[in-house]
Amino acid sequence: MKKKGYVRNETMKDSICPEAPDSRPTEGLTNRLAGMIPFPTQLIIPVQAILLFLLVVPALLSIWLSLVSWQPTFGIGIFSAKFLGLKNFIDLLTEPRFLYAVLRTFYITTITVVVELLIGLGLALLSERARSLRKFFILILILPMMFPPVVTGNTFYMLFFSEGPINAIISFFLGAPFKFNWLSSPTYAIYPIMIAEIWQWYPLMFLIMVSGLRGLPPNQLHAADVLGGSPWQMICRIKLPLLKPIILIAIVIRSMEILKMFDVIYIMTRGGPGTATENINLYMYEVGLKTFRISYISAGAWILLGISVVIFVNLLKPLLHKVEKFEQKVEEAQ
Amino acid sequence: MKKEEHRRAYEMNRRQFIKLAGASGLATLSSSSLLGLGSLTPAHAEVVGKNAEERAIKAVLELKKKMKGDTLNLMVPAGGEGQFMMAQPWWEEATGIKVKYMIVPLAQLGSKAMNLAVTRSSKIDMIFINPYGIPDMVDGKLALDITDYVKKYNPELTGPNGVIEPLYLFAMYNGKLYGLTCDTDVNSLYVRRDWLEDADNQKAFEDKFGYPLRVPVLYKEYFDQIKFFTNPTKGTYGAWIYASPYYAKWEFLRLLTPKGVLPFDKDMNAQIAGPEGVEALRELIGQKDYLHPGCFTGGWDHAFKAYAEGKIWCTLTWPALIKYCNFPEYSKIVGNIKICPVPGNKLEDGTIFRPCQFTYGFSYSVSRYSKNPEIAYLYSQWMHSPTISSKIVPTTQGGFIDPYRYNHFTKELLEGYDPVHWEDVKEALMTNAANSYPEIQMKGGEEYMSELDRNVIAAFQGLKKPEEALRETAKVWEEITERFGREGQKKQWNFLTSCYGPSLRKAMNLPDPPAWVKTLG
Numbered sequence: 001m002k003k004k005g006y007v008r009n010e011t012m013k014d015s016i017c018p019e020a021p022d023s024r025p026t027e028g029l030t031n032r033l034a035g036m037i038p039f040p041t042q043l044i045i046p047v048q049a050i051l052l053f054l055l056v057v058p059a060l061l062s063i064w065l066s067l068v069s070w071q072p073t074f075g076i077g078i079f080s081a082k083f084l085g086l087k088n089f090i091d092l093l094t095e096p097r098f099l100y101a102v103l104r105t106f107y108i109t110t111i112t113v114v115v116e117l118l119i120g121l122g123l124a125l126l127s128e129r130a131r132s133l134r135k136f137f138i139l140i141l142i143l144p145m146m147f148p149p150v151v152t153g154n155t156f157y158m159l160f161f162s163e164g165p166i167n168a169i170i171s172f173f174l175g176a177p178f179k180f181n182w183l184s185s186p187t188y189a190i191y192p193i194m195i196a197e198i199w200q201w202y203p204l205m206f207l208i209m210v211s212g213l214r215g216l217p218p219n220q221l222h223a224a225d226v227l228g229g230s231p232w233q234m235i236c237r238i239k240l241p242l243l244k245p246i247i248l249i250a251i252v253i254r255s256m257e258i259l260k261m262f263d264v265i266y267i268m269t270r271g272g273p274g275t276a277t278e279n280i281n282l283y284m285y286e287v288g289l290k291t292f293r294i295s296y297i298s299a300g301a302w303i304l305l306g307i308s309v310v311i312f313v314n315l316l317k318p319l320l321h322k323v324e325k326f327e328q329k330v331e332e333a334q
Numbered sequence: 335m336k337k338e339e340h341r342r343a344y345e346m347n348r349r350q351f352i353k354l355a356g357a358s359g360l361a362t363l364s365s366s367s368l369l370g371l372g373s374l375t376p377a378h379a380e381v382v383g384k385n386a387e388e389r390a391i392k393a394v395l396e397l398k399k400k401m402k403g404d405t406l407n408l409m410v411p412a413g414g415e416g417q418f419m420m421a422q423p424w425w426e427e428a429t430g431i432k433v434k435y436m437i438v439p440l441a442q443l444g445s446k447a448m449n450l451a452v453t454r455s456s457k458i459d460m461i462f463i464n465p466y467g468i469p470d471m472v473d474g475k476l477a478l479d480i481t482d483y484v485k486k487y488n489p490e491l492t493g494p495n496g497v498i499e500p501l502y503l504f505a506m507y508n509g510k511l512y513g514l515t516c517d518t519d520v521n522s523l524y525v526r527r528d529w530l531e532d533a534d535n536q537k538a539f540e541d542k543f544g545y546p547l548r549v550p551v552l553y554k555e556y557f558d559q560i561k562f563f564t565n566p567t568k569g570t571y572g573a574w575i576y577a578s579p580y581y582a583k584w585e586f587l588r589l590l591t592p593k594g595v596l597p598f599d600k601d602m603n604a605q606i607a608g609p610e611g612v613e614a615l616r617e618l619i620g621q622k623d624y625l626h627p628g629c630f631t632g633g634w635d636h637a638f639k640a641y642a643e644g645k646i647w648c649t650l651t652w653p654a655l656i657k658y659c660n661f662p663e664y665s666k667i668v669g670n671i672k673i674c675p676v677p678g679n680k681l682e683d684g685t686i687f688r689p690c691q692f693t694y695g696f697s698y699s700v701s702r703y704s705k706n707p708e709i710a711y712l713y714s715q716w717m718h719s720p721t722i723s724s725k726i727v728p729t730t731q732g733g734f735i736d737p738y739r740y741n742h743f744t745k746e747l748l749e750g751y752d753p754v755h756w757e758d759v760k761e762a763l764m765t766n767a768a769n770s771y772p773e774i775q776m777k778g779g780e781e782y783m784s785e786l787d788r789n790v791i792a793a794f795q796g797l798k799k800p801e802e803a804l805r806e807t808a809k810v811w812e813e814i815t816e817r818f819g820r821e822g823q824k825k826q827w828n829f830l831t832s833c834y835g836p837s838l839r840k841a842m843n844l845p846d847p848p849a850w851v852k853t854l855g
């Protein structure tokens with residue numbers, strides 16, 4: 001009596017596809033595993049493995065370094081270093097210079113991102129009106145982004161020099177010589193740096209906002225227009241709420257970039273006067289690469305990563321929540 | 335062969351033996367008497383040659399047979415490659431060994447060197463680095479101890495063509511030699527010759543201050559002069575000093591050392607926060623109103639440009655300023671810059687103490703991971719030799735090497751600095767070099783100096799009082815010393831101070847360097 005259900009391959013072969021090859025799994029663990037993993041996945045595994053190796057191994061080394069006392073000038077291997085536990089972390093969190101560098105970094109990030117957003121969004125909204133010259137407008141506006149940060153830093157260094165053009169313009173309006181030393185003032189040196197950064201990267205915000213505005217549903221805007229909504233009401237009641245996810249993403253992208261800011265500060269002030277403009281990257285450069293306190297700085301990098309993850313996860317929460325809700329609705333509808 | 339024939343053929347008879355013994359004895363006597371004639375051939379030298387250049391080439395040609403590869407790789411800072419490239423064809427022709435360069439930004443030299451130390455890379459044979467970076471390179475097991483090579487090949491560190499004492503000592507660390515110092519980066523004083531010789535200025539100055547206007551010998555005179563020459567209506571400034579990040583620490587030490595005080599005492603206790611340190615910092619801050627505004631942000635390149643504009647009375651900086659200011663393409667004051675010995679202070683015993691800072695500078699250092707370390711050393715000796723160095727020092731093709739050997743101080747060479755007043759250049763550089771002292775060149779040197787720099791600038795900017803700034807610096811210095819180990823730091827510091835110039839050692843009761851140092855090359 002023939003069993004129901006599974007039909008032996010020869011029978012299938014005879015009845016359905018006389019020419020079909022024997023498809024029984026062959027011997028060997030590797031081949032069985034290969035059979036379980038889809039072929040497209042098999043193709044990307046080697047690259048993923050390399051990338052993971054490049055990510056995980058340095059990260060593990062960095063964690064180890066943050067827990068020991070090691071410098072290249074000790075002349076010993078990394079794994080022969082003295083184990084300190086959390087001492088590097090504790091020392092950093094109680095070091096005023098490090099804490100001020102972190103606070104300064106977030107101060108620069110907050111102000112720069114907000115101003116860039118306002119400028120980028122404002123210009124994006126304006127560019128909607130200038131339809132005939134829009135392409136030319138956009139091309140001119142994004143030019144600053146094309147410059148290397150080193151060039152931007154050097155340019156603004158010269159602009160804010162005590163005998164530079166900025167002071168010359170101020171002198172002209174004041175009607176008296178104005179030779180303020182911007183870059184050597186502990187209070188104000190940070191502002192030319194922020195201005196340089198804003199000048200260079202507001203175009204990115206502008207481009208993101210332009211893309212966002214173009215993606216807005218035209219029906220709602222048309223309906224509002226027909227119902228007599230003013231431009232200001234359209235912006236505040238329709239465009240901005242719809243742009244919220246785009247704005248959040250733009251803020252996260254720019255914040256991550258500004259947290260890594262180094263070139264402009266290095267060129268303009270080298271973190272000075274004193275440490276008045278030293279952000280976390282300058283601090284890590286000075287301590288890690290000039291005095292070679294690699295272990296200490298590894299701990300600093302992990303602290304910064306922790307703070308950044310907390311902040312960005314919270315920033316993106318509304319967006320992630322919205323995505324989850326949308327997915328739930330789609331599933332319910334199905 | 336019969337026994338008698340064999341004896342005649344192979345055994346020495348009495349006559350032959352006496353002849354041989356006599357010849358050997360004569361050779362021994364004559365060679366040992368030659369040692370007394372020239373200080374250029376110390377008793378322990380194993381390689382004989384006419385001079386350092388010849389000895390280097392001879393040795394290279396021998397060693398070349400066992401050389402791995404046919405190229406030497408050098409790490410050179412950007413801007414310094416001109417002098418190497420100038421000499422490259424001569425080297426390649428003499429030895430057949432090629433030379434390649436890894437050019438790195440000057441500010442990255444230390445970090446790049448550390449990368450080599452960590453990776454233990456054999457890609458670089460010789461590193462052109464400042465002596466200040468040598469302790470880190472030694473501790474990182476990168477720099478090779480070349481003491482034995484120096485004793486073997488005699489690079490003429492001393493003698494009539496030798497390196498100005500104590501410059502060659504600055505590449506020593508913990509009693510061993512790790513580099514051949516090849517630069518005179520002594521921060522000399524520069525004043526405007528035309529302003530100095532101007533009769534109106536002389537009268538006005540004497541009327542105001544009660545003594546003649548002259549090249550300042552004491553810092554008191556220097557302070558009076560910078561006040562005198564600051565004139566906002568004319569747009570002239572008394573001085574350019576380096577009040578910007580990374581440089582300010584040197585300015586403080588420049589004012590502290592002439593008071594007879596060192597950063598540490600012999601037990602590695604910080605001395606900067608004492609009354610002399612506070613006074614030095616106050617003097618530094620007191621110059622604020624008489625300085626060119628670019629001082630607070632600019633580096634040496636800005637300093638040179640600003641001085642060459644012709645609005646500044648004086649500055650203290652590297653020797654290259656003379657060349658720059660006498661170059662018509664860049665300078666508005668050609669022929670009007672005068673290089674001088676640095677000012678000093680009167681000590682309690684009445685002597686005028688004029689120590690001069692050696693900042694940065696360069697030396698040839700061999701990587702211990704080089705596949706051909708001895709050849710790399712011989713290349714360094716060749717470049718460093720009196721004959722070759724006297725050709726490359728005056729080049730205008732670009733480079734950092736200033737005159738550092740006695741035979742460099744000739745009219746022909748120094749005319750490249752100042753065609754008319756080359757004797758001023760000779761007197762000033764030789765005096766300043768002989769009275770020079772290095773930076774805090776030891777383990778943790780960069781940490782000590784960075785901490786000082788930050789606090790000096792904070793005081794300069796009014797963010798901290800001088801006493802507070804120096805107290806905080808001293809506190810952090812103590813922490814650094816404890817972290818590295820006080821005993822080890824003491825040993826290094828005491829050796830470092832023994833490498834100071836003779837006048838400094840005498841004025842500050844510092845020990846002499848070990849006796850064997852004098853026999854080096």
